[in-house]
Every structure is written in structure tokens, then in C-alpha cells.
Amino acid sequence: MATAINNVVKIIYLNKNNASFYKTGDFIGMRFTNESGEQTDFGRVYLHRLFPYTELWTNISVMNKDSEEYGLIASIDDFDGESAELIKNELSIKYFIPKIKSILMLKEKFGFSSWKVNTDVGVVTFTVRDTYRSMIKIGESRIYVLDNDGNRYEIEDYNKLDKKSYKKIELYI
Amino acid sequence: MTEYEYKVYEKIKPNLTDIENGELPAAILSYDISSKKISDEDMFAVFYKDRFFLVENGKTVSCRQIGPDCRFEAKMLLGCVQLELIKCNEATIVCRSTMKHKTEFFVIAGRLCAILEGRPLREENIQVMRFCVKCGRPLSKDIEGDRCLRCMDKRKYVKKLWEVMTGSKAYIFLSMVLFFVVTGVNLLAPQIQRILVDEYITPRNRDVLPFVFIVLSMFGINLLSRLIGILRSRILIKASTDVITRLRSIVFEKVQKLSVASVSRRTAGNIMHRVTGDTTTIQNFMTNEIPGIIEQLLMFLSVGIILFVYDWKLALLIILPMPLAIAAHRIFRNRTRKMYRRQWQVGDQVQTLLHDIFSGIRVVKSFGMEAYENRRFEKETDEECRIRIRNERFFAVFSPIVNFLMGMGEFVLLYYVGNKIISGEMTLGEMAVFSTYVSLIYGPMRIFANITRQLTMLMVAVARVFEIVDEKIDVDDAVGAIKFKIKGNIEIEHVTFGYDESKEVLKDISLSIKPGEMIGVVGRSGVGKSTLINLIMRMYDVSDGRILIDGHDIREISQECLRSQIGAVLQETFLFSGSIYDNIAYAKPDADREEVIRAAKLAGAHSFIVKLPDAYNTYVGERGYTLSGGERQRISIARALLHDPRILILDEATASLDTETEKQIQDALSNLIADRTTIAIAHRLSTLRNATKIVVLDGAGVAEVGTHDALMRKKGIYFGLVMAQRQMSKMRVE
Numbered sequence: 001m002a003t004a005i006n007n008v009v010k011i012i013y014l015n016k017n018n019a020s021f022y023k024t025g026d027f028i029g030m031r032f033t034n035e036s037g038e039q040t041d042f043g044r045v046y047l048h049r050l051f052p053y054t055e056l057w058t059n060i061s062v063m064n065k066d067s068e069e070y071g072l073i074a075s076i077d078d079f080d081g082e083s084a085e086l087i088k089n090e091l092s093i094k095y096f097i098p099k100i101k102s103i104l105m106l107k108e109k110f111g112f113s114s115w116k117v118n119t120d121v122g123v124v125t126f127t128v129r130d131t132y133r134s135m136i137k138i139g140e141s142r143i144y145v146l147d148n149d150g151n152r153y154e155i156e157d158y159n160k161l162d163k164k165s166y167k168k169i170e171l172y173i
Numbered sequence: 174m175t176e177y178e179y180k181v182y183e184k185i186k187p188n189l190t191d192i193e194n195g196e197l198p199a200a201i202l203s204y205d206i207s208s209k210k211i212s213d214e215d216m217f218a219v220f221y222k223d224r225f226f227l228v229e230n231g232k233t234v235s236c237r238q239i240g241p242d243c244r245f246e247a248k249m250l251l252g253c254v255q256l257e258l259i260k261c262n263e264a265t266i267v268c269r270s271t272m273k274h275k276t277e278f279f280v281i282a283g284r285l286c287a288i289l290e291g292r293p294l295r296e297e298n299i300q301v302m303r304f305c306v307k308c309g310r311p312l313s314k315d316i317e318g319d320r321c322l323r324c325m326d327k328r329k330y331v332k333k334l335w336e337v338m339t340g341s342k343a344y345i346f347l348s349m350v351l352f353f354v355v356t357g358v359n360l361l362a363p364q365i366q367r368i369l370v371d372e373y374i375t376p377r378n379r380d381v382l383p384f385v386f387i388v389l390s391m392f393g394i395n396l397l398s399r400l401i402g403i404l405r406s407r408i409l410i411k412a413s414t415d416v417i418t419r420l421r422s423i424v425f426e427k428v429q430k431l432s433v434a435s436v437s438r439r440t441a442g443n444i445m446h447r448v449t450g451d452t453t454t455i456q457n458f459m460t461n462e463i464p465g466i467i468e469q470l471l472m473f474l475s476v477g478i479i480l481f482v483y484d485w486k487l488a489l490l491i492i493l494p495m496p497l498a499i500a501a502h503r504i505f506r507n508r509t510r511k512m513y514r515r516q517w518q519v520g521d522q523v524q525t526l527l528h529d530i531f532s533g534i535r536v537v538k539s540f541g542m543e544a545y546e547n548r549r550f551e552k553e554t555d556e557e558c559r560i561r562i563r564n565e566r567f568f569a570v571f572s573p574i575v576n577f578l579m580g581m582g583e584f585v586l587l588y589y590v591g592n593k594i595i596s597g598e599m600t601l602g603e604m605a606v607f608s609t610y611v612s613l614i615y616g617p618m619r620i621f622a623n624i625t626r627q628l629t630m631l632m633v634a635v636a637r638v639f640e641i642v643d644e645k646i647d648v649d650d651a652v653g654a655i656k657f658k659i660k661g662n663i664e665i666e667h668v669t670f671g672y673d674e675s676k677e678v679l680k681d682i683s684l685s686i687k688p689g690e691m692i693g694v695v696g697r698s699g700v701g702k703s704t705l706i707n708l709i710m711r712m713y714d715v716s717d718g719r720i721l722i723d724g725h726d727i728r729e730i731s732q733e734c735l736r737s738q739i740g741a742v743l744q745e746t747f748l749f750s751g752s753i754y755d756n757i758a759y760a761k762p763d764a765d766r767e768e769v770i771r772a773a774k775l776a777g778a779h780s781f782i783v784k785l786p787d788a789y790n791t792y793v794g795e796r797g798y799t800l801s802g803g804e805r806q807r808i809s810i811a812r813a814l815l816h817d818p819r820i821l822i823l824d825e826a827t828a829s830l831d832t833e834t835e836k837q838i839q840d841a842l843s844n845l846i847a848d849r850t851t852i853a854i855a856h857r858l859s860t861l862r863n864a865t866k867i868v869v870l871d872g873a874g875v876a877e878v879g880t881h882d883a884l885m886r887k888k889g890i891y892f893g894l895v896m897a898q899r900q901m902s903k904m905r906v907e
Contacts, residue, residue, distance in 0.1 A: 095252065170511065
């Protein structure tokens with residue numbers, strides 16, 4: 001069955017041999033060379049992580065404005081030089097997920113919790129509704145916190161938090 | 174500019190350079206991300222007709238020119254939103270913000286585009302944004318009041334609960350009086366005990382009659398206390414049941430009033446839990462916890478006073494170990510809270526898993542995943558078991574220690590009282606009184622140690638219930654909403670709509686439908702066909718433009734009046750638990766049997782219903798007889814036909830039927846639709862052959878309008894769709 005699907009559905013994998021990225025305005029564009037050697041300039045392209053929680057630098061879809069897929073980047077390592085840098089930068093613009101370094105305050109009252117955290121992009125305060133369900137545990141020790149406005153924050157490894165910060169979230173882990 | 178933008182402008186005006194005197198900006202946008210860092214102070218983008226400035230920390234950091242060849246676009250990214258300036262097909266970032274400013278970004282991008290293109294501003298471009306009066310954060314649409322969730326005064330929920338209790342205040346007051354009576358009676362018992370010991374037992378007084386009288390009075394007091402207790406419980410149960418019934422009705426009525434959008438934000442389980450689970454928590458607290466708390470509080474105060482009046486030194490000795498016990502509780506409170514929370518979470522996970530497996534049991538079995546699910550379930554229950562054992566072990570050690578600490582006062586009492594009795598300062602009877610009072614005062618102390626946990630549980634439940642009750646109704650009847658008999662003339666004027674601000678599903682749609690016309694709506698999946706129908710039924714309000722029925726804006730028509738004259742057969746057929754007859758008659762409860770049967774015949778449902786053993790009495794819905802998709806759809810059509818609506822909406826109404834049955838129903842419908850307005854969505858285009866007009870939706874707008882023949886001649890999108898379907902049918906035949 002799997003072989004049958006493989007024969008029917010073709011995935012175009014993009015790599016440094018068939019694609020290159022360039023800067024257009026503040027964003028990125030892509031030039032693609034197909035198997036017969038014809039080159040097409042797609043103009044501005046949009047990157048989407050297929051597994052944003054678990055895979056940051058692999059399985060990245062490259063699409064146009066209307067969400068039509070041009071191809072997949074299996075791994076960012078398939079590109080080097082300017083293209084790799086541009087891809088990384090574009091992804092860092094699209095996925096704005098501050099990393100929590102320490103938790104300065106966490107108070108829960110009547111089902112809502114107020115947070116004040118120190119992140120890699122500054123001190124942030126936010127409110128979380130239904131705290132337990134808004135903390136998504138990925139793997140052994142990574143946590144995503146979803147706030148009430150729709151922002152996301154990441155705790156890369158809760159075991160590495162300082163003792164005070166850890167104690168504040170221990171209840172929800 | 175909105176009032177808020179004007180206020181911001183007044184604040185930052187001194188920092189703006191290069192502006193002519195008196196020139197007002199077209200828009201001011203707050204943002205909080207600069208150089209990939211979040212700033213705790215808001216920054217502003219100030220837009221004029223020909224240029225814009227970025228003001229960060231009180232300084233103008235950038236100024237760029239704009240012209241008619243420019244366009245602004247707001248983009249929702251992950252965890253942030255950004256405004257882009259597109260000039261000569263090249264996009265640059267204007268500013269970025271966390272999601273708290275997302276609505277402003279889309280409103281202002283729309284406004285700026287309208288200004289640059291010279292279009293008049295739409296309602297959505299000047300939408301008044303609301304901000305929390307305390308912290309200034311933008312308020313989301315569903316929040317009523319002027320504070321965000323963070324700053325909201327949660328005590329208001331207690332006030333609201335008290336308001337709901339208004340109708341039962343007399344009962345509550347009466348039960349309070351009885352609390353005082355019971356406490357008084359209970360305090361009397363030790364005093365009689367003292368008389369018994371001091372005047373009869375110790376002096377070996379053989380005066381039988383008073384002795385019997387004393388014993389009888391002790392019996393009487395005990396009996397009285399129990400009887401009053403029973404009466405009080407009955408009154409309190411009556412009061413709390415009344416309050417909860419009222420509260421449930423309030424929540425239920427509110428859920429019915431909320432728009433589809435508001436209800437869709439939550440799962441059915443979540444709403445059910447609030448209507449039943451959370452209100453039950455409140456009821457349990459009122460019937461089980463409150464009486465205990467009040468009784469113990471009264472007991473604590475009165476016994477405390479009595480003890481101090483009797484002998485303040487002794488009273489102090491008794492209360493002395495109390496801080497130790499309270500301290501032990503406080504130290505371990507966080508830990509015990511976490512332990513119970515964890516136990517509750519694991520229990521919740523097991524419940525969710527069970528629910529998932531049982532709801533999807535067909536899938537589990539069809540993929541042969543029973544063993545896998547067994548392992549998954551075992552893993553979760555093992556974890557729950559492990560946590561439960563750990564918690565119980567902890568409490569097995571912790572509780573006796575705390576109780577021992579609490580009881581230390583009794584040893585002190587023994588020593589102190591023993592000394593007094595030996596020295597003759599105190600009688601045995603007085604000692605008995607003291608012992609009883611001491612045991613009475615420890616009860617409340619133990620209960621108060623646990624009260625915080627119960628209060629937190631109550632407040633969470635109260636907050637969750639009132640969160641729904643307080644939710645703003647976004648599709649509400651206008652003041653003085655009109656009611657009238659609909660003729661069926663529908664005018665859709667420049668309607669724009671999106672389920673959220675970042676994506677417009679329908680853009681600038683205009684359409685005119687005359688009474689008695691049958692309109693077919695076609696287009697590819699996700700193009701907004703069902704959305705258009707939802708807007709006509711006013712399940713949502715349009716973002717811009719208006720929909721008129723017989724010349725009245727639907728926002729001015731009473732929703733009950735509007736929907737009672739629209740009959741809809743939707744893609745998802747839903748049957749309530751009940752008989753087939755009840756399900757058809759749902760649309761017109763006063764219909765007689767003949768009408769119901771006629772409607773079923775017209776919908777082609779009668780023939781299969783009579784073949785069922787219980788015919789029209791067949792129980793359907795959850796746990797009922799399983800009907801096929803086509804059968805459900807026919808019942809649903811019968812329901813709509815019985816309703817005899819002025820406007821009939823068919824959203825893929827015949828999709829699950831075979832071609833022959835579909836033809837039968839089509840014929841029946843063509844008789845019916847003669848004098849009513851019909852709007853039909855269909856993927857099978859042959860269904861729409863008889864439509865007065867076919868509307869083709871594409872890319873958020875109306876692409877083609879005309880009769881089947883006219884559109885076929887035009888050879889546009891519709892022609893393409895018909896040809897593709899013919900090809901498919903041919904392939905199937907081959």
C-alpha cells in the first residue's frame with residue numbers, strides 16, 4: 001500500500017541543487033530548477049514548519065501566497081550559504097516563540113493564571129486560561145505555554161530552570 | 174482615527190518631527206516587537222496619507238513615504254502579527270507585535286488600503302477598539318465590561334451568586350436562625366452535664382426525681398438538636414436546589430442566546446460541564462459545606478468566648494498548640510494541593526482516554542487496535558494507581574501528626590485541671606464542662622484548616638459558570654426588533670465576512686433574490702457557500718455591507734421571527750433523541766398527524782419509515798435505531814417541509830441520496846418551491862438545472878450569475894464544473 005502511495009503522490013524535495021533562495025524586500029523569494037533543467041523564479045515564498053512543536057529545522061514546506069506547495073525542505077542542512085541563512089531568518093520571523101529563561105511570578109486565581117517571565121526577547125507578562133491544559137508537554141522536558149491572546153512561549157527544558165522557577169510550574173507538569 | 178488613537182496622538186505629538194501644523198494622522202497603530210525583542214512599553218506607527226513614522230520609546234526612529242502604488246497587508250504569523258508594506262511587488266515589514274494587538278493590525282491595514290485607494294471607509298475599518306481600563310491591554314470581542322481577564326475583579330462573581338440567591342433569601346435567613354438555635358442548644362448540654370456531676374454524682378445525691386429530670390433534659394436537648402438539624406437541612410436543601418435550578422436556567426438560556434461563533438469556541442462537553450458539573454459543585458458546597466462551616470464557626474466563637482470568660486489562662490493553654498498545627502498545615506498545604514491536583518489530572522486523563530476509546534470503538538476494532546488500546550489504558554491507570562498510593566501513604570503519616578499536634582492542648586488541660594481539682598479550685602463537673610468545650614473547639618479548628626481548598630474549588634466553579642453568563646451576545650436582537658410576515662425578497666449588498674479578522678471568506682458579495690426564485694449556489698469546497706447561508710440565517714453578523722429581507726436589514730428583524738420563517742436542511746443532519754415522528758414534528762409542534770405524514774411522503778421518507786417495525790414510533794438519535802445517511806436526510810427534509818417556511822435553504826440536502834430518490838424529492842420540491850424563495854447549494858450540479866439563477870462563487874466573490882443555459886453558453890467556471898462532473902459520471906458508467 002505504502003509503495004502504491006509513493007508511486008501516486010510525488011513530493012518535490014528542495015535542496016541546494018534544485019533551489020536557491022534570495023532576498024526580496026524583507027522576505028525571501030525562490031528560484032527552482034526542474035529535472036529538465038528549466039529554471040523558474042517563483043518570487044516571494046512562504047515557509048511553514050510541518051511539525052512546529054517537534055521539528056524546527058526539518059520538514060519545512062515552501063508555498064506561495066495561496067498555500068500551493070512548491071516543495072519540501074527535508075532538512076535545512078540540504079542548503080548552505082546565503083540560502084540557509086535566509087531560511088533560518090524567515091522562520092525566525094514567522095515563528096515568534098519567546099523562550100522562557102526564568103519565571104518571575106505565577107499566580108493562579110479562579111482558573112486564570114497571571115505570569116511574569118524573563119524570556120530571550122525581554123520580560124513579558126501574560127494571562128493563561130485553564131493553566132494545566134494550556135501547557136503542552138513535548139517529549140521529556142520541553143513545554144509550550146499558550147496564553148490568552150494566542151501567543152506561545154517555550155520552556156526548552158524545565159529541569160534546567162532555576163529552583164524557584166521550577167517550583168512555580170511544578171504543579172502543572 | 175478612533176478616540177483611543179486620538180488619545181495616543183495627543184501623548185506622542187511632541188515626539189513627532191516633520192509634521193505640518195494641525196495635520197492629523199489617518200491611523201495610529203500600537204506594536205510591541207522591535208528588533209525581535211518584546212518591549213514592555215508600547216511603540217507606535219503613525220500613518221499620514223503620504224508617509225508614516227515609527228515612534229519607539231518617545232523617539233521617531235523611522236519615516237517612510239507612501240503613495241497610491243502602495244498597499245498594506247496585515248499577516249497573522251505564529252505568536253506574532255505583522256504589518257507589511259507592498260510597493261512594486263516588494264514587501265517590507267512596517268512593524269510587528271505580539272498577538273495582543275492582532276485586531277488593531279487588521280483593522281488599520283484595511284483602513285490604510287481604503288485611504289490609499291480613495292475608497293470610502295467601511296464599518297470594519299473604523300471599528301472602535303476597546304482597551305482594559307486598568308492595564309491598557311486590548312480587550313477581546315467576547316469580553317463584556319471594561320477589564321481584561323487579568324484585571325477583572327473576580328469577587329464580582331460572589332456578588333452575582335448572591336444576586337441569584339435573592340429569590341431564596343427567606344429560606345437562607347431561616348436556616349441561619351436555626352443554626353444559632355442548634356449552636357445554643359449544643360452549648361447547653363455541657364452545663365447540664367456539670368449539674369449532673371457536681372450536684373448528683375459527686376455528692377452521691379439520691380434524690381431520684383430531679384436526677385431523672387436532668388437525664389431526661391439531656392435526652393431532650395439531644396433530640397431537639399437533631400430535630401432542628403433535620404429541619405435546617407430540609408430548608409437549606411430547598412434553598413440550594415432553587416438557587417441551582419435558577420442558575421442552570423440562566424446558563425442554559427444564555428447559551429441559547431449566544432451566537433454560533435461563541436458556542437463553537439467551546440466543545441459541547443465543556444458547555445455541558447458548566448451547565449451541570451460546575452453548578453453541581455456549587456450546589457454541593459451550599460448544601461454540604463456551608464452548613465458545616467457556619468455551624469463550626471458559630472461553635473468556635475461561642476465556645477471560645479465561654480472558655481475565656483470561665484478561665485482565660487486555661488483558654489490560652491488550650492489554644493496554644495493551635496499555631497503549631499496551623500503552621501504544619503501551611504507548610505504542607507502547597508504540597509498537598511499539588512498532590513491532589515496531580516491525582517485529579519491523572520484521573521481526568523484516564524476519563525478522556527476512556528471517552529476517546531469508546532466513542533471511536535468502531536475505528537479501534539476495524540484497525541484491530543484493541544491490544545494497543547489496552548496497553549495505553551493500563552499505562553494510564555497504573556500511573557493513577559501509583560499517584561493515589563503515594564498520596565494515601567503521605568496522608569497516612571501526615572494526618573495523625575497534625576491531629577496529635579491539635580490534641581496537645583488536651584494534655585495541657587489535663588495537667589492544669591488536675592492541679593486545680595486537687596487544690597479544690599475546680600469541681601469534677603466543671604472539668605467535664607471544660608473537656609466537652611475543648612473537644613467542641615477542636616472540631617472547627619480541624620475544619621478551618623481544610624477550608625481554603627474547598628473555597629478555591631467553589632470559586633473556580635462560580636467563575637466558570639458566570640464566565641458564560643457574562644459573555645457578550647455578539648448576535649443580539651436590536652432594540653425594538655421588528656416582526657413581520659416575510660415575502661421572501663432577499664438583497665445582499667456588498668457583504669464582506671470572515672470568521673476571524675485575518676481571513677475574509679466572502680468579499681464584497683452582492684446578490685438580489687426575488688420572492689419565489691430558486692437560486693443555486695455552486696463553487697469549490699471552502700469557497701464560502703455555507704457561510705453565505707449562515708449569514709442569511711443570521712448565525713453570524715456580516716463584517717461589512719448588509720443583507721435585506723423585504724427591505725429590512727436582518728439586524729433589525731427579530732431573530733425568532735426571521736428563523737421561524739426560514740427552513741433549512743443542512744449538510745449535517747441532526748436528529749434529536751426521540752421518535753421519528755417527534756423529529757419531524759419538531760419544526761411545528763402543533764402539527765396534526767396527517768400534516769406530519771404528508772411532509773414525510775413529500776420528502777420521500779414515508780416509504781422507508783413504514784417498513785420499520787415501529788414505523789413513526791421508531792426511536793432515533795443517540796442509543797436509538799441506526800438510520801442510514803439518506804434516511805436521516807429525508808427525515809430532515811420532511812422536518813423543513815413541515816415548517817412551511819417562506820425561505821427554504823437546502824445545503825447539500827440531497828447529497829446522500831441515490832439519483833432516483835433525489836429525482837423524486839426534486840420533483841416534490843419543485844411543486845413546493847413554486848411560491849417560496851429557495852436557496853440551494855449542491856455539488857451535484859444536475860440538481861440545479863431548474864434554478865431560476867445560478868450563482869458561482871470563486872475566490873471569496875461572485876464569479877458568475879445566470880441561468881444554467883446562459884452559464885453553459887458562457888463557457889466559464891460553471892461550464893468547467895459541469896463538464897468535469899459529466900466526465901466523472903461517464904467514467905463511473907464505463
